Amino acid sequence: MDNWGEVRTAFQVALHGTVSGAAEALGVHHATVIRHIDALEAQLGAKLFQRHARGYTPTEAGEDLLRVAQATEDQFNQLQGRIKGRGEGVSGELVVTSLVGMAGMFAPVLAEFQRDYPKVVLRYLTGDRLFRLEYGEAHVAIRAGSAPEQPDNVVQPFFRHPFALYAAKSYIEAHGMPAQDADLAKHRIVCHDDLNSRAPMYRWLRQQVPESACFFRSTDLRANTEAVVAGAGIGFVPVWEAHRHADLVQVMAPRDEWASQLWLVTHVDLHRAAKVQAFLKYLKSHATQWEKTCALHD
Amino acid sequence: MDNWGEVRTAFQVALHGTVSGAAEALGVHHATVIRHIDALEAQLGAKLFQRHARGYTPTEAGEDLLRVAQATEDQFNQLQGRIKGRGEGVSGELVVTSLVGMAGMFAPVLAEFQRDYPKVVLRYLTGDRLFRLEYGEAHVAIRAGSAPEQPDNVVQPFFRHPFALYAAKSYIEAHGMPAQDADLAKHRIVCHDDLNSRAPMYRWLRQQVPESACFFRSTDLRANTEAVVAGAGIGFVPVWEAHRHADLVQVMAPRDEWASQLWLVTHVDLHRAAKVQAFLKYLKSHATQWEKTCALHD
DNA sequence: CAGGTCTTGTGAGTTCACGCACAGAAATAA
DNA sequence: TTATTTCTGTGCGTGAACTCACAAGACCTG
Numbered sequence: 001m002d003n004w005g006e007v008r009t010a011f012q013v014a015l016h017g018t019v020s021g022a023a024e025a026l027g028v029h030h031a032t033v034i035r036h037i038d039a040l041e042a043q044l045g046a047k048l049f050q051r052h053a054r055g056y057t058p059t060e061a062g063e064d065l066l067r068v069a070q071a072t073e074d075q076f077n078q079l080q081g082r083i084k085g086r087g088e089g090v091s092g093e094l095v096v097t098s099l100v101g102m103a104g105m106f107a108p109v110l111a112e113f114q115r116d117y118p119k120v121v122l123r124y125l126t127g128d129r130l131f132r133l134e135y136g137e138a139h140v141a142i143r144a145g146s147a148p149e150q151p152d153n154v155v156q157p158f159f160r161h162p163f164a165l166y167a168a169k170s171y172i173e174a175h176g177m178p179a180q181d182a183d184l185a186k187h188r189i190v191c192h193d194d195l196n197s198r199a200p201m202y203r204w205l206r207q208q209v210p211e212s213a214c215f216f217r218s219t220d221l222r223a224n225t226e227a228v229v230a231g232a233g234i235g236f237v238p239v240w241e242a243h244r245h246a247d248l249v250q251v252m253a254p255r256d257e258w259a260s261q262l263w264l265v266t267h268v269d270l271h272r273a274a275k276v277q278a279f280l281k282y283l284k285s286h287a288t289q290w291e292k293t294c295a296l297h298d
Numbered sequence: 299m300d301n302w303g304e305v306r307t308a309f310q311v312a313l314h315g316t317v318s319g320a321a322e323a324l325g326v327h328h329a330t331v332i333r334h335i336d337a338l339e340a341q342l343g344a345k346l347f348q349r350h351a352r353g354y355t356p357t358e359a360g361e362d363l364l365r366v367a368q369a370t371e372d373q374f375n376q377l378q379g380r381i382k383g384r385g386e387g388v389s390g391e392l393v394v395t396s397l398v399g400m401a402g403m404f405a406p407v408l409a410e411f412q413r414d415y416p417k418v419v420l421r422y423l424t425g426d427r428l429f430r431l432e433y434g435e436a437h438v439a440i441r442a443g444s445a446p447e448q449p450d451n452v453v454q455p456f457f458r459h460p461f462a463l464y465a466a467k468s469y470i471e472a473h474g475m476p477a478q479d480a481d482l483a484k485h486r487i488v489c490h491d492d493l494n495s496r497a498p499m500y501r502w503l504r505q506q507v508p509e510s511a512c513f514f515r516s517t518d519l520r521a522n523t524e525a526v527v528a529g530a531g532i533g534f535v536p537v538w539e540a541h542r543h544a545d546l547v548q549v550m551a552p553r554d555e556w557a558s559q560l561w562l563v564t565h566v567d568l569h570r571a572a573k574v575q576a577f578l579k580y581l582k583s584h585a586t587q588w589e590k591t592c593a594l595h596d
Numbered sequence: 597c598a599g600g601t602c603t604t605g606t607g608a609g610t611t612c613a614c615g616c617a618c619a620g621a622a623a624t625a626a
Numbered sequence: 627t628t629a630t631t632t633c634t635g636t637g638c639g640t641g642a643a644c645t646c647a648c649a650a651g652a653c654c655t656g
Contacts, residue, residue: 001374002324004302020633026300029615034635046381047567050434053622053633057434059567060390061381068377072370076299079366083342083359092358136348136355152350269345269357317604327645332605351603351652 003043009036010048011069014062018055090275091119097131098124098142101221102161102262105240105290106142113282120275133267139276141265142283145198154271156280158262159287162239163201164254168231172249178234181252185209190227190235193217201236201258240290301341307334308346309367312360316353388573389417395429396422396440399519400459400560403538403588404440411580418573431565437574439563440581443496452569454578456560457585460537461499462552466529470547476532479550483507488525488533491515499534499556538588 001007012022013033023030037056041048048065049056058066086092098106103126114122131137134152147155171188178184184205191214192202216232218224228235229245236258242248264283270276299305310320311331321328335354339346346363347354356364384390396404401424412420429435432450445453465473469486476482482503489512490500514530516522526533527543534556540546562581568574 001371001378002306004306004370004374007374008300008302018633019635030634031616031636032614035613044378044381046385048381050432050565050567051634052432053620054433055633059434061384064380065377068373072302072373073299075366075370076302076305079363080299080342082362083344083346086359087344134348134350135352136357267348269348316602318602328604329606329646330644333643349604351650353603 003039006036006040007065007069008073009033010040010062010065011073013037013049013056014058014066014069016055017057021055087273089119090117090278092275093121093123094140094275094279095123095125095138096140096142096279097138098126099144099221100126101238102142104244105238109283109286113279116282117275117278133265136267139266139270139273140279140283143263143265144260146261147263152268153265154268156264158264158283159291160256160259161262162254162291163236163258163260164239164242164250165234165252166228166237166242166248167234167251168229169247169249170231171233172251174231177249178251181208184234185213187213188215188233189213190216190218190224190233192221192224193219199260201260204257205236240293243293301337304334304338305363305367306371307331308338308360308363309371311335311347311354312356312364312367314353315355319353385571387417388415388576390573391419391421392438392573392577393421393423393436394438394440394577395436396424397442397519398424399536400440402542403536407581407584411577414580415573415576431563434565437564437568437571438577438581441561441563442558444559445561450566451563452566454562456562456581457589458554458557459560460552460589461534461556461558462537462540462548463532463550464526464535464540464546465532465549466527466545467547468529468545469531470549472529475547476549479506482532483511485511486513486531487511488514488516488522488531490519490522491517497558499558502555503534 009022009026009032012025013019016022016025019030019033019037023033026033037049044061046061047059048062049058056062096106096110103124106124110122110124114120125131125138131141133139133141134150142158144161147157165184175187178187185208187209189205189209191205192199195202195206195211195214197203216224216227216235218227221238224235225237225241227233228237229247234251237248239254242250264280266276266280307320307324307330310323311317314320314323317328317331317335321331324331335347342359344359345357346360347356354360394404394408401422404422408420408422412418423429423436429439431437431439432448440456442459445455463482473485476485483506485507487503487507489503490497493500493504493509493512495501514522514525514533516525519536522533523535523539525531526535527545532549535546537552540548562578564574564578
């Protein structure tokens with residue numbers, strides 16, 4: 001049963017009882033209506049209407065079609081209402097993705113956002129692979145590093161994520177506190193597994209310490225943080241994250257060159273959606289708050 | 299939400315995930331599919347798909363449309379199956395119409411037909427006005443008189459409905475039995491109200507008796523029959539009907555010139571339907587039986 | 597890295613479906 | 627009856643929608 005348009009035409013004919021009435025309702029010429037009915041009947045191999053000078057009277061098959069098409073029109077109208085009204089309110093699904101490392105920072109914000117917009121179903125995706133906006137896998141992504149420049153993505157700077165060098169109290173008691181940058185080479189360093197990492201803090205670290213000083217290496221920032229907390233050595237920990245661990249001692253204060261720039265990325269098709277805008281506004285208002293919090297504890 | 303064809307196109311795109319796949323499934327060029335999607339999105343004012351080089355990924359709205367269109371396609375397929383299979387079996391409605399006078403003769407036959415085809419819903423329409431086949435008011439009509447010649451109706455002779463002159467026993471006892479045709483003029487005659495009636499028996503009667511002899515006149519054959527039974531005079535009664543009244547005496551035996559020809563009439567569009575054919579076959583097999591019955595009692 | 601094979605997207609040519617203008621038939625009104 | 631209106635039905639010309647052809651991008655594979 002292809003050609004749904006012809007079904008719609010037949011539906012209007014059954015509704016009005018005349019070809020002319022259906023033609024007027026559909027905004028087409030009555031000859032078109034006649035052709036549609038003829039084609040549909042030829043395809044089905046059955047008469048849908050009895051033709052006479054006063055109009056078209058539906059047969060049993062025509063009445064059957066009338067019922068089905070009536071239901072279809074209702075469903076399409078409801079669908080149209082849902083789709084047109086979808087963008088207006090803040091509801092539906094909102095899929096956010098970021099690196100795993102930022103989960104601890106974002107989770108409270110996401111929870112608060114959901115308190116303000118209870119109708120939104122939040123999905124927070126974190127994983128090894130990058131979830132790609134262009135395939136519709138996520139609506140909003142928080143990305144780190146240099147400004148992503150993909151054509152269909154709208155990118156805006158979020159905030160600079162401050163890092164500082166930390167160590168556990170136990171480690172400092174055992175190995176002492178480095179006085180200046182050059183002293184780091186004599187310490188046990190916790191760093192990224194890939195020594196060629198493009199993260200600015202690790203590029204800085206590679207210039208300061210030899211590879212042999214990197215005693216603990218992991219691809220995961222959180223694992224590194226845990227290692228530092230456990231006293232494995234000195235390593236970069238997000239300032240925000242460090243606040244949660246009373247045992248940590250700040251070895252060196254955060255520097256701007258260590259900070260990693262965070263970006264808010266959305267797909268251009270969804271950027272204007274009300275719920276996306278609401279979420280972005282929410283995130284940005286918290287960004288300034290985070291920056292203040294981090295600055296306070298420097 | 300007009301243009302159901304575009305909805306169907308969008309449905310196929312959501313189903314296949316690619317424009318090319320949908321185009322192949324629909325049997326059209328992929329450029330057509332793209333234009334349909336663009337038009338639909340423009341009309342709805344919302345994106346249905348995320349475009350990327352690997353295909354189209356449905357958004358929330360697109361998935362909503364997918365669900366609705368899936369249900370629609372299912373219903374259309376079921377509808378097509380019903381319509382295509384409708385003509386094969388003997389089921390559904392069967393609307394039969396005839397003059398009221400023949401109800402007593404047909405009712406038992408209709409009941410028997412329904413016993414053989416229990417899935418058929420029989421509607422037997424009788425009324426003052428003629429139910430018109432061309433408006434779909436009835437599938438089969440039994441008509442009397444000269445052969446109807448309407449273009450869209452297929453007409454076939456049914457059988458000749460025999461009439462005879464009857465009177466009540468009480469009337470004969472009071473007025474005696476007419477020996478020959480000319481004697482009728484001296485009797486009380488029950489006849490049709492319209493003296494110019496085209497029925498052959500009444501045209502014959504008008505030639506035999508003066509208007510003054512017609513003491514009881516009615517437009518309804520059944521009323522005339524009742525009048526004869528009640529002893530109002532001599533009148534024409536269907537042979538078949540007369541058998542049901544023990545009080546009636548046959549004044550003159552049935553003649554072929556009195557009989558009224560009955561016709562089976564069906565609309566050309568429905569004539570080939572299985573249920574109509576089954577009913578016609580059934581009626582015709584009973585016609586010969588009726589003729590024998592009538593002949594027996596002459 | 598290069599080649600092949602999917603995609604989507606866009607401008608140009610062509611066809612098919614639509615609109616127009618009639619004709620015919622039936623019901624209503626005068 | 628005749629006139630009028632309102633239907634359906636059909637041949638014909640035109641334009642919108644389709645097909646075609648080509649370009650560009652993404653992904654996989656050797």
